[in-house]
Structure formats: structure tokens, C-alpha cells
Amino acid sequence: MNRFVLSTSLALALSSTLVFAQQPDAASPPSPAVNAHHQAHNPQREAARLTRKLNLSSDQTAKLEPILTDRDQKLAALNNNTTISPVVMKQRIKAIHEQTMQQLGTVLTSDQLQQMKSLRHGHGVPAQTQPQPNPQAGL
Numbered sequence: 008m009n010r011f012v013l014s015t016s017l018a019l020a021l022s023s024t025l026v027f028a029q030q031p032d033a034a035s036p037p038s039p040a041v042n043a044h045h046q047a048h049n050p051q052r053e054a055a056r057l058t059r060k061l062n063l064s065s066d067q068t069a070k071l072e073p074i075l076t077d078r079d080q081k082l083a084a085l086n087n088n089t090t091i092s093p094v095v096m097k098q099r100i101k102a103i104h105e106q107t108m109q110q111l112g113t114v115l116t117s118d119q120l121q122q123m124k125s126l127r128h129g130h131g132v133p134a135q136t137q138p139q140p141n142p143q144a145g146l
Contacts, residue, residue, distance in 0.1 A: 048082075050075035060126055061119045070114045078107040 054071045057063060063071070081103050085096060112120055 048075070048079045050079055057123065061115070061122055063115075063119070067114055067119075071111070074107060074110045074114070077110075078103060 050072050053075055054068050057071060058068045082100065085091075085099055085103070088096075091099070108120075111123070115123065
């Protein structure tokens with residue numbers, strides 16, 4: 008009987024230890040990879056992706072990285088600012104994106120810029136391959 012009580016107690020102690028070991032620490036900040044949709048941008052990886060998608064020259068890629076790094080630093084500083092209202096935050100984010108697009112316009116050709124916009128709006132799928140709505144379909 009003592010052996011049964013001892014083994015049961017040991018099993019309960021081990022299982023409760025495993026449960027507590029798997030729980031996240033409440034004091035630790037959430038990992039940046041918790042929500043993959045809202046991960047921090049990586050300017051080098053983004054420049055490499057745009058280089059492949061837009062067939063950029065090495066000179067264009069070199070000019071692209073500082074622009075993307077600057078954008079990310081401004082957005083990070085804005086996200087850390089808890090004193091501004093959501094409306095003002097949205098306006099500032101929009102201004103940062105517009106400034107970034109203006110800077111990219113000095114590096115990319117007009118065709119590359121247009122292709123980049125279609126990639127962004129189409130979530131990676133070029134605009135030409137997206138299905139077009141058929142206005143006659145409802146008739």
C-alpha cells in the first residue's frame with residue numbers, strides 16, 4: 008500500500024511541475040513571434056524580397072535598405088508613443104508610408120514602383136493574375 012501511495016504522489020508532483028513549467032511567466036514581455044501577422048519588419052529581408060520580385064539592381068537594393076530601415080525606426084518610435092490618440096497615430100503612420108513611397112520613387116523606376124504597389128495591394132500576387140469582377144455576372 009505504501010508503494011502505491013508513494014508512486015501516486017510522485018506522479019502527481021511530476022505532472023503538476025510540468026504544468027507550471029509550461030505556463031508563460033506573467034512578468035515577461037510577449038515574444039515578438041507570438042502573432043506572426045504583427046511581427047517587426049526586417050529591412051534586409053524585405054529589400055531582398057523586393058529585389059527578387061522587382062528584379063532590382065544591386066545599386067537599387069543598396070539604396071532601398073536605408074529607406075526601409077528609416078521607415079521601421081519611425082514606425083517603432085510611433086508605436087512606443089502612448090500619449091497620442093489613435094486618430095493622430097493613424098495620420099502619422101499614413102504620413103510615414105507616404106514619405107517612404109516618395110523616397111522609393113527616387114530609387115525605383117516607374118514600372119518597378121507600379122509593380123511594387125500591385126504586390127502590396129494584392130498581398131504578393133501580381134495584379135494581372137487576380138480575378139477581375141465580372142459586371143455582367145449579376146444579370
